[in-house]
Amino acid sequence: MEKIGFIGLGIMGKPMAKNLLKAGYSLTVYDVVPGPVAEVVEAGAQKGTSCKDVASKSDIVITMLPNSPEVKEAVLGKDGVLDGAKEGMILIDTSSIAPLASQEVSKEAAKKGVIMLDAPVSGGEPKAIDGTLAFMVGGPEDTFNKVKGILDVMGGSVTLVGEIGSGNTTKLANQIIVALNIAAMSEAMTLATKAGVDPEKVFNAIKGGLAGSTVLNAKMPLALEGNFKPGFRIVLHIKDLQNALDTAHSVGVPVPLSSVAMEIMQALKVDGHGADDHGGILQFYEKLAKVEVRRQ
């Protein structure tokens, strides 16, 4: 069995690392925060002293970090992954970052004989714990085939979508659709409410038709209760939309609706709702439209 390094033991990384340990993999782990490191070491991992140290002890290094700058620092920075990597090592970055950053890091990695896959996930903490994340993977097919079994331990679906960066492009496409489907539901629901129609009846009347969606089924019942506990925080969706806007403009695609969705989320953040679930976009409309909120 390959020796695996795991860097980044946050809300997502910690349960992912634990699932690899449960599957019998030998793991060396690193995080700047000591608490989760101790917890994963307790579960059977070796403690690494730096990204370099982790890489020097591993055939495959998995990173799960907040955004592009953290990935660049961990891989390309001083005492980073590339400082410790042996030729032929595989780097799987499961962070959700800008596709152009994935391509940039991959190019540097290649100079040291390290092959990189970008493999962001969707599904959030519950699916990280259950090992049923959806991996969207970019990179060479033979490398993908070598590590698919490892990703299967953490994921329910593992799909190769193209060259390096394609995983994150796919994730951005996903996040654009999710943000706008939630905002569309919120705009429609607020219109119905202020026009005097029970939004639950609207929901039941339309969910079986062309307006039906996973967002409607998953988020509408929570919205009706005013339950905006995360889930997936608005500030994280802001990060993804910023990467989507940057990428779109860089490759030459005007994205007017994503841009408006970004401003709606910025307004919510300013108003103290950044830590709410993205289903809380509804509150932007309720406040603007002075909807008398039917709940606590």
Next chain:
Amino acid sequence: MEKIGFIGLGIMGKPMAKNLLKAGYSLTVYDVVPGPVAEVVEAGAQKGTSCKDVASKSDIVITMLPNSPEVKEAVLGKDGVLDGAKEGMILIDTSSIAPLASQEVSKEAAKKGVIMLDAPVSGGEPKAIDGTLAFMVGGPEDTFNKVKGILDVMGGSVTLVGEIGSGNTTKLANQIIVALNIAAMSEAMTLATKAGVDPEKVFNAIKGGLAGSTVLNAKMPLALEGNFKPGFRIVLHIKDLQNALDTAHSVGVPVPLSSVAMEIMQALKVDGHGADDHGGILQFYEKLAKVEVRRQ
């Protein structure tokens, strides 16, 4: 069996009237265009000479007309439905119009003892032919219960959502969600394409997650082929969005995303795509982003 009048034998009205005839109802019909009248008379209907004439021979009058002005003219105008209606007659307007117009017409109807339901449909011509439309109905519950059997002849689902106007409010909520879900898919797909990722692979990677929707399943395969044959024409969706914007502003709901979706559809109309299916929103992005179109 109640005697039914049917006014408006267009793409939707003609097959709806034929389904009522097949179910054994006695029908008097009227349209300003002679061709479809002759066709429905051939199928067994009586020919009416005006809206007034149809109403004078019917217990229940069904209207299926393009928009609010046509409904007002047919019901409230000279030789209109109310000129011929007996007290106790039921008027079912299945047109997709402004909810405020439904309320206005209903108020006038009530002065003559006529009870009105607004009962717009979704599903388009194929479901009108199959008798599987989705009816969203607003009006008094006892009147709804009286006519539900008749709507069941033309519909697969018939839902009472609230007072008069609620049917059309529900339809507008539906149309906001559909327009934005299609536009979101188009924005995401164009980003993926220009970033060098096969949109079909993106589609397959994300459709099972939170980005999944009926729009994605129904419209994405057609978009990949460049098939934008209607279906539901962009000019009709423009009509619905205009009613949505008017209603939203009238009840006090800012709808920034619907407003952008409206401008996108206006641009497509100017560019000669008004008669395309609303799935053709993709072409707005492809043109703006100078995507080299992979098809004829």
